[in-house]
Amino acid sequence: MGIPFRRDDALAPGAAEDTAPGVRRVLCPNPSAFTFRGTNTYLIGHGRSVAVLDPGPEDAAHLAAILAATRGETVTHILVSHTHRDHSPGATALAAATGAPTYAYGPHLTPPGEGGEGGDHAFRPDRRLADGEAVEGEGWRLTAVHTPGHCGNHLCFALEGTGTLFSADHVMSWSTSVVSPPDGDMAAYMRSLERVREREDGLLLPGHGPPIVEPRPFLAALTAHRQEREALVADALKRAGRPVTAAELVPPVYGELDPRLVAAAGRSLLAHLIKLEAEGAAKREGGEAWLPV
Incomplete structure (x- = not known):
């Protein structure tokens, strides 16, 4: 069973698009063989309470794009799905610019020299999120879903009441995820994948690539691929x-x-x-x- 990957992403780096009701996407200009066209930063909510999910790497142009997209609004939360260097380092400058606290499962779990070379070891969230814990703002509520496998501290986020799951690097639309031990764990990844399948969300918004608009067949194919x-x-x-x-x-x-x-x-x-x-x-x-x- 082939995975129905989506690589038809026309969003320009730095531009903001309406991706789902109450959700905007800003693409970071950090393309590579592992990040596709770049890291997706999501803006959740509008006006007096905006959450920024995955501010990306340290990149002045991307920070400027996030601030431009939220001009006249208030960033109240900075969420990090996991501590790989293409997702979390940008949180420091964004927090300094907005005053918003950072939220994540925790710091990177594997030290450098023990397989944690791809991690952002400087990141420490202001507030740790446990599995099932929620954060909310005006008009939105996000629940953390711990999905270790790609990274030990990986979180997906469910936008409650919408059937939308921010799947980050656990499930991407353009490619499978790298699972690199010891921080990456294939048994944990497969358990996390089954957990996401059981949720039956109607839309997945990944960390790289365009939205997954038909999650059920995509997740079934992804599971079969890993098993094969x-x-x-x-x-x-x-x-x-x-x-x-x-x-x-x-x-x-x-x-x-x-x-x-x-x-x-x-x-x-x-x-x-x-x-x-x-x-x-x-x-x-x-x-x-x-x-x-």
């Missing part, structure tokens, strides 16, 4: 006939890849191996090699 990938990993491990590293399994599992994505594919493949190990279907041989059980 895991089966390929298990099969390639058996076929190797010797201890192999995650990097050695990338070609038989993924086929030909953009060279920029090979390392990330190896990290996600390692996440699958760790999940298989926990389920008794794989074991480590020495430091980095793996064998089937």
